[in-house]
Amino acid sequence: MEEASETTKFDHRLLEYEKRGTLPPTNRNHNVPDFLVSICIPTCDRPRMLDAALISCFRQPLLPAEILIGDDSQDRKSAAIVNGFAQQTNVDIKYWKHSERIGQAANLNWLIDNANSQYLIFLHDDDRLCAGALKILYEAWLRYPGAQCFYGKQYLTDYIGNILPDRTEGWNHRYFRTREFAGIQRSNLSAALSQQIPNNGFLIENELARKTRYRSETEIGHAIDADFGIRLALAAGPHTFVYVDSFVSEYRLNPDSISQSTTLNRREDVLYEYIEKLKIPADDEQARIGFLERIAAAAALDAARAGRRRSAIRIIFSTYYKETLLSRWTLYRLLCVVSPAIGERVKHLLTQINPDLRSDRERQWRRFGNGS
Structure with a gap:
């Protein structure tokens, strides 16, 4: 470069x-x-x-x-x-x-x-x-x-x-x-x-x-x-x-920034729902789908942490949520729907078993993805 x-x-x-x-x-x-x-x-x-x-x-x-x-x-x-x-x-x-x-x-x-x-x-x-x-x-x-x-x-x-x-x-x-x-x-x-x-x-x-x-x-x-x-x-x-x-x-990539925080609730569920309801031309629909797919995992977690259980579950079971439903991270988000505290304890246990999981998967997806 x-x-x-x-x-x-x-x-x-x-x-x-x-x-x-x-x-x-x-x-x-x-x-x-x-x-x-x-x-x-x-x-x-x-x-x-x-x-x-x-x-x-x-x-x-x-x-x-x-x-x-x-x-x-x-x-x-x-x-x-x-x-x-x-x-x-x-x-x-x-x-x-x-x-x-x-x-x-x-x-x-x-x-x-x-x-x-x-x-x-x-x-x-x-x-x-x-x-x-x-x-x-x-x-x-x-x-x-x-x-x-x-x-x-x-x-x-x-x-x-x-x-x-x-x-x-x-x-x-x-x-x-x-x-x-x-x-x-x-x-x-x-x-x-x-x-x-x-x-x-x-x-x-x-x-x-x-x-x-x-x-x-x-x-x-x-x-x-x-x-x-x-x-x-x-x-x-x-x-x-x-x-x-x-x-x-x-x-x-500043660990003190909002985008890098792993504790702050960014409330991407609010942005997700705004984009989901936005009336746009048909030619822009594919771009909207891509946007919702990029933030769906983070939006589901943010909704769960905010106590918006129905919204979190709806996002997880939507077509925009691309994480495997049987994955450990989907389990983590579903547990957060029941209780964010329980979800965080399970996440802590998972990272004790495998330190490579320490950084939340959706954070990696949102920030870097796979380049496609």
């Missing part, structure tokens, strides 16, 4: 900048007046990772017009990081320290409401933009006038930022981010239901983002990124989603 080697080279240079306490040199002449972008970063108690995310924004040959940061942290460490950057760059940095934690969805909506540029890029505080991300997205914007959403491939990295080549390849293949899908998508909705749109690093019209907005965790569970992408597709004009077959962002 050629891009990985280029990123590694850059990271060595980045370490040198960090040792000297300075940013890579920036040149405002590289900015394009008619292509102004706001990078929106919600953050919460990750100052070191926020630092890396911000450095990735400033290493762009084409700089953003502004960077907006909404801080849900309990302390002022992230504020100190932001202040250090503000003294070294001529990019406009806007920072808000929320007096009380407002949650990811509300934080993102706050940033949308306060962004001034025509286009937005969302970046999680533990992820990074690739070195040429803005330039890649700008060139796609030039090539496809009238399009409203642009996105590319993601690197998967481990906790400290090392690229995982095999998982990266399977990840992008699984979500239809390969060469044959490059360009304008046949259907915005099929692209979104296929989760071709990554969870961050995509370029979106500000007006469309404001019209769509993120729904709260109480409305749709913690899978707010997938829900936002699907509703963007419904709100956008036809044939306005563009996939670029280049690496744009890095997605860190």
Whole structure:
């Protein structure tokens, strides 16, 4: 993977900048007046990772017009990081320290409401933009006038930022981010239901983002990124989603993140039922089936943990649930329907017998799958 080697080279240079306490040199002449972008970063108690995310924004040959940061942290460490950057760059940095934690969805909506540029890029505080991300997205914007959403491939990295080549390849293949899908998508909705749109690093019209907005965790569970992408597709004009077959962002497998948590109930059953009931064109039905099949196992478990027994059983015995009904993991979920506490005890016993089972099967399916 050629891009990985280029990123590694850059990271060595980045370490040198960090040792000297300075940013890579920036040149405002590289900015394009008619292509102004706001990078929106919600953050919460990750100052070191926020630092890396911000450095990735400033290493762009084409700089953003502004960077907006909404801080849900309990302390002022992230504020100190932001202040250090503000003294070294001529990019406009806007920072808000929320007096009380407002949650990811509300934080993102706050940033949308306060962004001034025509286009937005969302970046999680533990992820990074690739070195040429803005330039890649700008060139796609030039090539496809009238399009409203642009996105590319993601690197998967481990906790400290090392690229995982095999998982990266399977990840992008699984979500239809390969060469044959490059360009304008046949259907915005099929692209979104296929989760071709990554969870961050995509370029979106500000007006469309404001019209769509993120729904709260109480409305749709913690899978707010997938829900936002699907509703963007419904709100956008036809044939306005563009996939670029280049690496744009890095997605860190952070054990502290919502997606990697094995204890948090993400309430994917809420998202499952929303997609199940959504009225869509017949041409998008296959994409809906694929989406429901991807999250059915996790949705069944989340419903069971939430005490929604009928919903959990209905999902397990639906055509979308692809786990073998006689498997140990289906047994585990059925036990969770009866009692989540009993289910967890059985799971603990199974992992004592075979440590390889320690990570829940549906987590592996949802995150990596088999690349097909």
